[in-house]
Amino acid sequence: MSDRLFIFDTTLRDGEQVPGCQLNTIEKIQVAKALEALGVDVIEAGFPISSPGDFNSVIEISKAVTWPTICALTRAVEKDIDVAVESLKYAKRKRIHTGIGTSDSHIKYKFNSNREEIIERAVAAVKYARRFVDDVEFYAEDAGRTDNEYLARVIEAVIKAGATVVNIPDTTGYCLPSEYGAKIKYLVDHVDGIDRAIISTHCHNDLGMATANTISGVLNGARQVEVTINGIGERAGNTALEEITMILKSHHDIQIDTNINTQKIYPISRMVSSLMNMPVQANKAIVGRNAFAHSSGIHQDGVLKNMETYEIINPKDVGIDDNSIVLTARSGRAALKHRFSSLGVELTQEKLDKVYEEFLKLADRKKDIHDDDILVLAGAERTLNHRIKLEHLQVTSGVGVRAVASIGLNVSGEKFEGTASGNGPVDAAIKALKKIIDRKMILKEFTIQAISRGSDDVGKVHMQVEYDGQVYYGFGANTDIVAASVEAYIDCINKFANKD
Template identity: 70%
Template sequence: MLHDPNHLYIFDTTLRDGEQVPGCQLTTPEKIEIAKDLEKLGVDIIEAGFPVSSPGDFQSVVALSQAVNDVIICALTRANQNDIDVAAEALKYAKRPRIHTGIGSSDMHIKYKFNSTREEILERAVAAVKHAKSYVEDVEFYAEDAGRADLEFLAKMIESVIAAGATVVNIPDTNGYCLPDQYGAKIKYLKENVRNIDQAIISAHCHNDLGLATANSIAAIQNGARQVECTINGIGERAGNTSLEEVAMILKVHNQSFGSLTSNIDSRMFTYLSRKVSEMMNMPVQPNKAIVGRNAFAHSSGIHQDGFLKHRENYEIIRPEDVGLDEADIILTARSGRHALKHHLERLGFHLEKMILQIAINAFWFWPTKRKIFVMMT
């Protein structure tokens, strides 16, 4: 698989890892609707499901394969022949199919999950990739719990699966364990010590157990990863996955730090798609969530409001329009000052002289009930 080193591939797993959250199950028609929006958003890969896990997941992969045209459709498997056979069958209508197979790479998983040895795990990893390769050209391998894996063994595993035909190698921080410098160093080590690493894309798949999923994904990009696995609103197992909208906007805001690296993401769809996924999956977005939270562009402190109204960039590094919002919110609270109140009054068509404005401000500050009514009106 040829890849552009200046392109960041966005691998969306909202419909697989995101849907593993209790209570978030979607119907196949709902998945198709979201998948078509993800295609418009500009993601490169959609992980459509884990076909062997249930008839519903199998059918969803089939349906999504038929519904989208330009995006790679990916199906997850474990490192065994039956999983891969079922995934290949589910992907038979995909224009651009990918099988995503893998196995544990940490000694913790090797001993306590698989009751196995490093040698046996390595054999199973290589065999799985070769079997997947017999069905599709594009094979991604995940080294589960790579965040806690021994570096030398991890490098040996990655080199072996690339030699077996893997086109993408996924280095998951499965438990959200790593610090950004640790995860970045792990990616750098693989770049420098895996002899055939230039034949595959390195992918970052980070979980948010310590609130570091996005930071770890950015550290991975800075050290050579060129695919990020993420979800809308950062939903996913336990504390969630890397947030797609956060990664995309970090690249946009800090474009000079990433050189010529680009993605196909149309950030203007974020607010719409965030709300849609939240409603369909019954997963409310926390108000202070970066980029798409209700308060992400809301200013309530008088000092902030004054600075914002004088010059927007005093308190905003992202334009609301860039993520699909019409404008920022100036929220009138007990901490609001003259400038904010004047702004809202003028927006309503009231241009008050200085003395009258002061009376209005005093009334707003000292009459809580009337202030509440005024805020509701504005």
Template identity: 80%
Template sequence: MDRLFIFDTTLRDGEQVPGCQLNTVEKIQVAKALEMLGVDVIEAGFPVSSPGDFHSVVEISKAVTWPTICALTRAVEKDIEVAADALKYAKKGRIHTGIGTSDYHIRHKFNSNQDEILERAIAATKYAKKYVEDVEFYCEDAGRTDNAYLARVVESVIKAGATVVNIPDTTGYCLPDEYGAKIKYLMEHVDGIHKAIISTHCHNDLGMATANTVQGVLNGARQVEVTINGIGERAGNTSLEEIAMIFKSHKERSIATNINTTKIYGTSRLVSSLMNMPIQPNKAIVGRNAFAHSSGIHQDGVLKNRESYEIIDPKDVGIDESAILLTARSGRAALKHRLCVLGVDLDQDKLDKVYQEFLKLADRKKDINDDDVLMLVGKDRTETHRIKLEHLQVTSGVGVQSVASVCLNLSGVKRFEAAAGNGPVDAGIKAVKKAINNDDMTIQEFLIQAINKGSDDTGKVHMQVAYQGNMYYGFSANTDIIAASVEAFIDAINKFII
């Protein structure tokens, strides 16, 4: 079996999605989950971009044992120096440097020419090689780069010391046969190509990221750059879970990864919860409908033989068909078991605290699902908020004016206000604005999502709030959708009210 290396960029490319930023503690939690999943390389961040990114790369390097920790840079000496400093605690560190190679980038982004870009590529690779042995070079917008020039760049950076060369379809433009042919061209025309690993990095702008990645692998690439749930800039990146299960399912291709596929579901839900990024129900492998059958013909076929309509055993991706159902009668052991399945490890004190919240929720809901559990685990993130909602009461109905009264805790000082509005949510938001004495903010996006089904279900609210020219994102989950809406608004304003 040929070994396919999995390079996960959830914490770098994935975290560039608006509203999905994680703090260092959360990033470490994801990194450890990726390690348990079997990821070979974790791209931990872009250290020169911010002190937070630098600190995260440092701390992830300390926390993770065996995967390679990678730091992104531009082809700039200062970037490379900062990345090398951030990787000083990594057991295995890699610097990922590069530059745009398409005419779009060379002419319009850099106002340069092919020869100058080639020189910069070689210089950056050599400079990174002074700090680490493992250097990856990316040819940004390789998907739209002329193959002959791309081959010159790849050959030159390999000679300069690159151990991995990344061929990104940065804009998601390529068709699968074109991208596969590009990788094949490099394999056949680059002198010394076998001294380095060729990597894919495909975006999903036209919905072809996974197809392009597969074609890249079938034509010689042996590293794939992917994210959990396919998150990433714009339409996202290639999904880790899709690539892992494609090659597990197609054993005839003799390509194997190190991924422990039974950890896929738990890791997927963990990332979705921490990043407040819902998974579409029909998402391949991890969507809630991925193994659901509503057609009578399909149901009959599956009951007679699962393989009639399922090419993947749900248990292979960590979905236990005989999962323990969580209800108000469940004990701590059942809750702890479900958390372990979801990749969450809590100490006894934290477990006790979450369990008490679990019992309160279970009294309001018949069944507790995975998203409910992860919501409870993440609820303590609001404890550090300067503004907290202590009390909310709303009067609303047909033919009456909606009125809301709130009590906010402003750094230990309680403030009561009431307001009327065009509906209960509007009244609650206006009461909060009065309580903080600030009306200079507007809601730009307001999304309500039910986790499962039923009138007793927990509702998720995602909110985008504009303030002084910037966008801030808030999130909350509650069985009371009005409370969830007000809490999400407060979550957003805590990010800019000092």
């Protein structure tokens, strides 16, 4: 008989802490519903006391989903817990996730405290949370660098106080898989009452070992894993849900099951990538563009003879259909809607009509329309209500010729034009833009990514622009990389212009 592993998804909390990847409440609900369909057991919906937006998102997600447990994060502070309780009032199944740092570094420098006082604060927080909910998870922040003997004392104390789940985070991604697995095993062997709580893993990928550490934790007794879609998260990210799920599905000898419908992995991966404007690297395990691509002649020959020669996973098991409908300029709305639906995106008829017009324009410019192109079109729909829009852009450049750009903007219905020269077409276009939008703005980061192959690719541009001491994140996509760059800059401007 197989063991059951609970999947705790923190895409909407830890994953959303990535700079520039914040979602609005409607987008969070869309992801939460997709997570429910995927089969996750717990959705960490936010950190309610951190902002009114997070508080409201936890409320609305609680209303929108039915069977997964909705979890709200807190510090070991009564006010945090009170706010979390209020945010969870509509949840059918609710959990409070509270905790405190336990490493000597955190105790000394973060809390200016001592080990005994930290245990007292941990116990008090768990007891207080249990007054409101039956399901309380305790996290021992920086457990990866916490002495095992002391960590065991903390975990034993919070279980006695009523914790139903104990989270052992490798907060800094420091542990080796052997160290992390041994830490979980130590708790299993030395904590009185450990059988009354579920041990959870929460691993970060700073040294590229999040998945390995998580699997090591599971093999040594953890029965909940805290993961994100595409492995997104602070710094180098979190353990990827799709990697853990497919490792267990592929290694039948482990005999640990999840509730995940693996055929929905690829659609939700693309949905999260699109909504958060965060590209999935081409060689990303399971969901990357090249995950099932074979360029070596020897590999191609082997796969054609028998897929198992070089593929341990059937692409269809993760929702990649090799026989999907090919989209061209002659495709109708029904085909486009079908492709969106297969990617986890549902559009109203009005939005579909608008996106379809943009699809036809793109199809005229591109030979092949890829899933990422389709998701870019869906994301572009969100810019329709921007206060500042690009009307036209013309750039002249060449070898030995200084680039000159002419740009036209629509600012709240009023037309403006600007012209400037620069060191290349992008520089000239942005200088022309800044002549119209006369603000002191500093370009902090500029990243270009082609999302498919060929000279007619759609290029995605990510920008960070500093204005009035704040950094704003923008995104643009176009087959013309200069236009995509200008669109990304305008996206940044719209975010602070709406605050003026």
